[in-house]
Amino acid sequence: MQEALRFRPADAEAVDQPDFVKQARLLRRDADALLRGLSLTIRGLRKSFGDNEVLRGIDLHIPAGQSVAIVGRSGCGKSTLLRLIAGLETITAGTISFGEETRAEDVRVMFQEPRLLPWARVLSNVEVGLGRERTSPDAQARADSALVEVGLDDKRAQWPAVLSGGQKQRVALARALVSRPRVLAFDEPLGALDALTRISMQRLLERVWQDQGFTAILVTHDVAEAVALADRVLVIEDGRIAHDIDVNIPRPRRRGSAELAALEGSILKNLLQGTEDTSDL
């Protein structure tokens, strides 16, 4: 009796308040997304290197502000797709178009390697990310605030060589964020990190994506990471999109929850179809 009495108001409050917070956040994100995220449409995209056809006709629409994970076996063409979106390779056939006119600073890539300039201090490395606005008077202030965002403002005067792997990757993230990109492409950004650093980096990535509302495209070989971070998972096989899966699991997602595990299991099953090794799944 007593328990029930106590339970109800507490329950009501627990539902009400986060709902309110979530709504406010969603509202903000919607407003931001209108301003920030870019939608992306790909039609009939093909890419060959010599005789080797890596992408064989990709059709894809990504709405503004969505976070999409691209998974697939190594050599399936997922990194090539990302490099094409980022403009790092030339298209063999097909089109990639963004919702609106883009500046060079609107699309940023983060690689598996941090690719920091070893001869520049952390702050100047972040300033590199400003692109053509590098020389503007507020460049340093903007680089500083990007460092605050990734929690490394105390390392601004350090050389990259003294940072740990995770810290270097956070500086690379700050460099990618500093120009306020509207599309951010991640090419296995956490691939070289240890398990614990990975988890904290995943949380950081999710947080900045929620705060800034850019369209995120994440290439990863880690299906667990894909379902934990993305709204939508694309499975690429033989240069085509084999599966397009919406991840309708509310955020914040609890690591190791049954829902995530089930989804991860079914995607893995898809990935491994056709190989002999499906018996133990």
Place this chain on the structure above:
Amino acid sequence: MSLIESLPRVRRLRLPRADGLIPWIVPLAIILIWQVACVTGFVSARVLPAPSDVALAGWKLLLSGELVRNIWVSFWCASVGFLIGGSIGFAFGLANGLSQLSSKLTDTTLQMVRNIPHLALIPLVILWFGIDESAKLFLVALGVFFPIYLNTLHGIRTVDPQLIEMGRIYGMTDGELFRRVIFPGALPSIFVGLRFALGIMWLTLIVAETIAASSGLGYMAMQAREFMLIDVVVLSILIYALLGKLADSASRALERLTLSWHPAFQKH
């Protein structure tokens, strides 16, 4: 109490000074043993004069102004020859590292010329320039050209392509890319070339001054040999050693200054 307090202070004071002195212990010991060997008659003065005699000869030459004049001539030839050959080598290294066309046009030729030992040109150089400073300048410039050229080229070609791609993605212009990525990336290799070149610079100068010169330290040594002034010969050899050490220290200091980002140069 006072002893405990004073201990760390004493150690802090003594250590850096001792660190600076350690490299000089061996040279000083050699000079000391050498002096003792000469004074006791273990080594004949005709074979090797005592360090004190060498110092005395140096003092006399210093008073007559001959020593300063010859050191100045050698130093001038070394630095001007180094600057000329080094700048041309650096320019070719940059051009061939950055431009395919330039590399195709000149690299093969330069690689062929590189295989000729530059000192083999001495007879020709004497015929062309006679035996004054220009002959020495030419040989030094030719000698330092190749290490600077090769290492600059190598440095630029081995700059991490991922960093170059990163620079391009972030919208760097060609000039910026060179200034912020390619040149700093090539710098460690350029310094390797610089130190090789300094070694070759002294070697070339000594040989050239000994064979084809009318002034300079090598010439002074050859003149002294004719008059059996063995102390002057030893003196000029020692001065060469000091000048070489000086050039090396200067390049190290420059390296420390410009490569402070490099893990090898970080003290903490």
